[in-house]
Ligand code: HEC
């Protein structure tokens with residue numbers, strides 16, 4: 701009896717030692733570790749696998765990895781500095797090193813984006829016009845020239861299709877007032893009126909992947 705108890709204890713201890721040793725060799729960028737960060741931390745705002753439900757939190761699912769990595773770096777270096785970036789993302793990005801950021805960016809870019817959501821038909825129609833043709837009188841170039849006909853995202857430009865209206869609208873304002881200081885988008889947003897920002901954001905939200 702004693703011997704059996706002893707051997708059970710020994711194997712329990714050995715199991716614990718083994719597990720601890722194993723935990724140490726698990727890399728911080730392993731799929732399990734990345735899913736753990738994504739589900740345990742990021743999902744509380746960005747939703748399960750980046751399918752954000754709340755309109756102030758951007759959808760991350762299907763966003764190109766290069767863009768996601770650049771944004772995480774911009775939060776960490778404080779280059780992206782509007783109020784929500786400062787309040788929500790500076791602290792989130794601070795402890796992440798480049799390897800973990802890269803793995804998180806790859807993780808979210810692999811998720812298949814969801815279908816868009818239709819909004820007010822008049823706003824969508826006006827938004828489509830701006831997206832495809834710009835507004836020459838106000839010096840606004842066609843968005844499609846860079847973001848492509850379906851706003852699907854490329855190595856150079858983020859996906860806009862299906863993104864939340866509230867988030868898009870706020871980014872356009874932040875580009876305009878340079879709190880998110882990106883020269884290209886500052887130039888684009890300079891002549892955009894608030895109504896047209898809302899229209900183009902409503903159109904973009906309606907686009908399917
Ligand atoms: C407490 C809420 C919250 C948490 C948790 C959070 N985020 Fe965010 N995240 C935000 C908000 C708000 C924004 C938009 C900031 C802005 O408006 O500039 C954002 C923006 C981003 C963006 C930029 C997306 C784009 O389209 O430009 C990335 C990438 C991102 N978050 C990744 C992450 C990752 C990875 C984690 C987990 C480590 C995380 N976030 C955790 C709130 C959060």
Ligand code: HEC
Pocket residue numbers: 758770830831840841842843844845846847856857858859860868871872882884885888892900
């Ligand atoms: C000359 C090329 C160019 C044109 C034209 C352009 N964009 Fe952009 N856009 C970019 C680039 C580059 C970025 C990425 C900025 C960064 O690195 O933060 C961007 C980013 C954005 C973002 C931020 C996405 C996110 O997830 O945070 C929005 C919103 C956006 N563009 C909307 C528009 C709209 C609306 C138009 C048309 C009125 C437009 N863009 C026209 C190049 C362009």
